[in-house]
Amino acid sequence: MKAKLLSAALTVSLLMSVCPVCASAADEKGKVRILVENNTFSVNDGAAWEGVLVDEWVDLDPGVSAADILNNTLSVHGYTQTGAADNWITDINGLSYGTDAAGMGGWMVGLDDWYGNGGITTLSLEDGDELMLSYSLSWGSDIGYDFSSVSTKLASLVSDNGVLEPEFSPEVTEYTLKLDENDGNINILPIAQNKGFRYKIYKNEYTPDTDNTDFKRTEAIDVNDGDVIYIGVGHKEWHSFYTEGASETVYKITVNEENDTQKQDNEPDKQEEKDEPVDTVKVDFETIFKETSDTMKKSASLTEAGSEWQILGLARSSQLSEEDAEAYLKNLSEYLEKTNLNKATDCAKYALVKAALGEEYSELMVPLADFDFSVKQGINGALYSLLAIDANNSEFEKAEAEAVQNSRQALIDYIIGQQQENGGWAFFGDAYEPDMTGMVIQALAPYYKKNDAVTNSVDKALELLSSTMNDDGTFTSYGAPNSESSSQVIIALTSLGIDINKDERFIKEKGNLLSGLSLYYKNGEGLFSHSINEDANALSTLQAFSALSSYYRFINGQTAYYDMTDVKAVEKEQDSENVKKEEEIIQKDEETEKNISTASGNEDKAKNDNAEPNGVRTFPTGDSSAALIIMLALSLGASVLILKGTKRKNSR
Numbered sequence: 012m013k014a015k016l017l018s019a020a021l022t023v024s025l026l027m028s029v030c031p032v033c034a035s036a037a038d039e040k041g042k043v044r045i046l047v048e049n050n051t052f053s054v055n056d057g058a059a060w061e062g063v064l065v066d067e068w069v070d071l072d073p074g075v076s077a078a079d080i081l082n083n084t085l086s087v088h089g090y091t092q093t094g095a096a097d098n099w100i101t102d103i104n105g106l107s108y109g110t111d112a113a114g115m116g117g118w119m120v121g122l123d124d125w126y127g128n129g130g131i132t133t134l135s136l137e138d139g140d141e142l143m144l145s146y147s148l149s150w151g152s153d154i155g156y157d158f159s160s161v162s163t164k165l166a167s168l169v170s171d172n173g174v175l176e177p178e179f180s181p182e183v184t185e186y187t188l189k190l191d192e193n194d195g196n197i198n199i200l201p202i203a204q205n206k207g208f209r210y211k212i213y214k215n216e217y218t219p220d221t222d223n224t225d226f227k228r229t230e231a232i233d234v235n236d237g238d239v240i241y242i243g244v245g246h247k248e249w250h251s252f253y254t255e256g257a258s259e260t261v262y263k264i265t266v267n268e269e270n271d272t273q274k275q276d277n278e279p280d281k282q283e284e285k286d287e288p289v290d291t292v293k294v295d296f297e298t299i300f301k302e303t304s305d306t307m308k309k310s311a312s313l314t315e316a317g318s319e320w321q322i323l324g325l326a327r328s329s330q331l332s333e334e335d336a337e338a339y340l341k342n343l344s345e346y347l348e349k350t351n352l353n354k355a356t357d358c359a360k361y362a363l364v365k366a367a368l369g370e371e372y373s374e375l376m377v378p379l380a381d382f383d384f385s386v387k388q389g390i391n392g393a394l395y396s397l398l399a400i401d402a403n404n405s406e407f408e409k410a411e412a413e414a415v416q417n418s419r420q421a422l423i424d425y426i427i428g429q430q431q432e433n434g435g436w437a438f439f440g441d442a443y444e445p446d447m448t449g450m451v452i453q454a455l456a457p458y459y460k461k462n463d464a465v466t467n468s469v470d471k472a473l474e475l476l477s478s479t480m481n482d483d484g485t486f487t488s489y490g491a492p493n494s495e496s497s498s499q500v501i502i503a504l505t506s507l508g509i510d511i512n513k514d515e516r517f518i519k520e521k522g523n524l525l526s527g528l529s530l531y532y533k534n535g536e537g538l539f540s541h542s543i544n545e546d547a548n549a550l551s552t553l554q555a556f557s558a559l560s561s562y563y564r565f566i567n568g569q570t571a572y573y574d575m576t577d578v579k580a581v582e583k584e585q586d587s588e589n590v591k592k593e594e595e596i597i598q599k600d601e602e603t604e605k606n607i608s609t610a611s612g613n614e615d616k617a618k619n620d621n622a623e624p625n626g627v628r629t630f631p632t633g634d635s636s637a638a639l640i641i642m643l644a645l646s647l648g649a650s651v652l653i654l655k656g657t658k659r660k661n662s663r
Contacts, residue, residue, distance in 0.1 A: 041071040041138025044229070045084045047103060049146040051153050052111050053549055055312035058146075059105035062550070064090065066438070077134040077142055098132040106146060116148045119156065123228060126156040127207035127250060139227035155206040161257040163245030166204045166544075168262065169490040172197045175264070186264045188240070196231045200490030201242050201262075208245035208257065217241040217261060220248060240264040294525045299532055300559045304330055306537030307556055314338035316346035319364045320553045326367040327572055328560040336368055352378065355385045355392035359399035366402040366575040373408070376400065380407045381414040382421050390429050390436060390447065394454035397422045401457050402575040423458065426451055427468045434471035445479065445486040448472050449499030456506035456571060469507070476500060477516035484519055484527025494531035494539050494551045497524060498558035502572055505565040525562070528555060 047065040052058040069084050078095035085092050085103070093102040100118040101108050108117035120131045121143030128134060136142060145154045155166075164181040173190040177183060181204065188197070201210050211225040214232055218224045226232050232240065242262040307313070307321045307330075314335050322339050325331035343361065352358050358375045365372035376399065378384050385396040400407060400419060410416045429436055435443025436451045452472055458465040480486060486496035501524050504511050511517055511524045522530075531539045531551065538547035539555040561572035570577040 042068045043071045043080065043136050043138070044068050044141040045081060046141060047081075047085070047090075047144045049106055050548070050550060051148045052106070052116055052146055054317045055310075055315065056112065057110060059107075059110075064088075064104060071136060071138055071140075076132070077136050078131050080136065081131065081142060081144070095131050098130040100131065100144065103144060111148055113148065115150065116146060117150075119145050119147050119151050119154060121145060121206070123209075124155075124202065125206055125209040126151055126154070127158075127209070137227075139229040141229065151207075155203070157205050158207055160205040160207065162204045163208050163257055163260040164204045165201050165210070165242070165244060165260075165262065167202045167491050168199070168242070169487065170197050170199045171490075173266075184260065184262045186262070187267050188264050189267050190234075197234055197240075197266075198228075198231050199240065199242075199264075200228055201244070202491065203244055209249045210242055210244040211246070211249070213241040213243070215239055217243060219243050219246040234266045236266060238266045240266070294529045296525060296559075296562070299529060300328075300563060302535065302537035303539075303552065303556050303559060304328065304537075306552070308335075314342060316343045319360050320557060323364045323367050324553075324556045324560040326364075328563045331368075340365075340368065340370060355379060355388055356395045359395035362399040363402055363573065363575075366399075367578065369578045373405075376405060377408050380410040380417050382410075382417040383415050385417055385422065386425055390426065390438065390451065393422050393425050393429075394451055397426070397454040398573050401454075402573060403578075404576060423455070423462070423465060426454065427464060430468055430472070434468075434475040436472070443475065443479075444488055445476060445496040446488060446493075446499040448476060449496070449501075449503035452503035453499075453506050453573060456503070457574070459507055473516065480517060480519055480524075481527070482520045482522070483530065484522030484524055485530065486527075491542055492527075492530075493541050494528060495541065495554050497528040497531075498551075498554040500524060501528065501558040502561040505561045506571040506573065508565075508571075510565075511562070528558060531555070 045065055045067060046063070048063045049058060049061050052061065054061050065084060065088060067084070069080065071080070075083075078098075081095055082092060090104040091102075092100060092104070093107075094100045100120070103118065110116060119126050120128065120134075121141075122128050122134055122136075123141050124143065126145075131142075134142070147154050147156075151157065165179075166181065168175065168179045168186075170188055173188045175186045175188055177186065179186070190197070199212060201212070203210055211219065212228065212232075213219075213225055214234070215238055216224075234240070240263075242264070244260045244262075245257055246259050304325065307325055310318065310321055312318055313321055316339075318339065322331060322336075326336070343364075347361065352361075352375070355378070358378050362372045362375040365375070379396045379399065384392075386393050396417070397419065399405075400422075407417045407419075426436075430451075431437065431441065431443055433443055435445070435448045437444045438447050452469055455465050455469055459469050460466055476486075481492060483492075484497070485492040486500060487493075488496050501511060504514075504517065504524070509517075517524055528539075530543050531541070532555075533540065533547045536547060537552075539551045540547045541551045557572065564570065564572060
């Protein structure tokens with residue numbers, strides 16, 4: 012995996028989530044963001060854990076070092092670290108340096124997305140700073156840091172208010188930012204091509220040699236028409252070292268507020284565009300789905316515990332073989348026997364995959380009977396708990412005496428209570444994230460149009476998703492379009508029964524949701540990337556495969572992706588067919604028995620040494636020929652065999 016992901020749980024956004032959490036003037040301590048993540052070394056390849064371990068804003072206490080802040084934050088969650096005090100972090104919660112196959116893995120320390128800082132003991136944190144601990148398999152190149160590169164260009168540049176003209180290109184350094192709204196507040200997020208060089212943001216005057224005149228990327232900038240934003244990358248004085256041959260790059264952005272006259276002039280054109288029929292971009296869904304499915308099925312670790320999302324996607328799209336299902340369940344059982352599950356998301360994840368495979372999973376639901384346990388992880392724990400209990404229309408167990416009894420309504424109330432004023436949800440912070448909003452809608456989908464509070468909440472979220480969808484069918488998180496947001500929204504809409512190829516709310520000028528997701532697809536590889544211009548990675552591919560499987564179920568008229576009641580329905584249907592076959596066999600057997608008894612004139616000979624008690628021998632249904640052959644063979648010895656079929660339970 013060569014690309015750094017900017018997501019959480021399974022999926023978190025950056026630009027929208029970091030901006031509003033800077034401390035106010037009344038908060039003298041201030042706050043800093045602590046992010047600990049491993050998006051390069053997978054559990055399947057031997058890592059102790061993967062994804063985001065910690066991502067939260069904590070109080071900045073005066074005089075407390077960056078190493079102590081990290082250690083204190085980890086300790087609150089029961090996590091450990093080794094080496095921060097010595098400026099060489101060798102282990103975080105069991106994920107150590109050099110444990111990958113190549114022996115090159117290790118921890119990189121970042122400050123505001125800059126990794127060329129000299130280490131954690133050299134950092135003096137300020138209000139709004141982001142302390143980032145990222146695991147790298149190649150000395151930083153897989154997370155954007157390249158010590159051999161001299162590039163001080165930006166890889167991308169995004170504002171949450173307005174459009175850059177011309178469209179951003181690393182080689183172009185002067186732009187006009189045409190604001191969408193004239194409230195004058197913007198959050199701007201640059202991403203450097205080489206995160207070994209720091210960037211800083213200034214307003215109206217570029218003063219790189221003056222302390223504390225720059226804006227944090229977590230900080231909103233108040234701008235008016237004509238203001239100029241400068242972004243400097245790679246200024247020599249910002250680095251304790253400097254790569255020979257590197258030279259600073261400065262980008263200049265002039266703010267332009269669109270006045271009312273301009274808006275009125277543009278409105279006829281916009282109306283005319285609306286009246287024109289929408290030309291939906293065609294996507295070769297079948298090819299992409301097949302290639303991605305084949306990649307999932309060929310995974311060397313498919314049957315190992317830790318492959319839940321691959322197994323779930325294959326099972327929900329009817330592509331998981333019986334052999335792989337049995338092998339996975341065996342390995343999962345062994346894993347669960349020696350694992351203490353202390354997270355609601357883990358309990359729910361294993362419950363969902365077991366439900367998809369037709370397996371009993373009540374033991375995994377026991378911890379979720381405690382409401383406080385479910386919401387300990389915040390919105391993630393709540394929504395996953397709701398998905399698990401609804402997968403097969405289960406009921407919560409009775410909670411222990413000292414615990415708060417969990418219920419569907421309690422979880423729904425908690426989730427809706429986390430909704431922001433604009434209609435979205437966030438993993439943390441006060442800003443909307445499309446991927447988390449999509450995940451919440453998936454959990455609330457069974458109650459849509461049945462519960463007024465849920466319906467109102469979801470409708471508000473759908474309106475927001477529609478209005479923030481990009482023209483090419485993508486969604487923006489962390490300041491840039493990403494595949495995870497598209498994937499989660501596709502699962503959300505298909506869970507609601509919305510046709511993403513026909514609903515005009517989700518068809519834009521240059522694309523729809525499927526065409527937007529396909530922009531991240533690597534043709535012929537069956538893989539997806541986080542960003543359009545990055546290499547493919549496993550986590551993005553898993554989420555995209557889930558979205559493709561969910562859409563596959565939608566177009567085939569099946570239940571929603573997380574609605575496993577169809578697994579029970581299949582069992583009942585098969586059992587019904589088995590019963591019918593049994594009745595036919597029994598009827599034939601009775602006729603045969605009558606004929607044999609009449610011919611022999613002696614029913615007492617029906618009992619024989621091979622018969623079960625009462626003279627009945629049973630056979631599974633589905634192969635009546637073998638039973639009849641045995642019966643006829645016994646009849647030659649003047650024995651009477653009363654044949655009665657039994658059902659064979661189909662567990663898949």
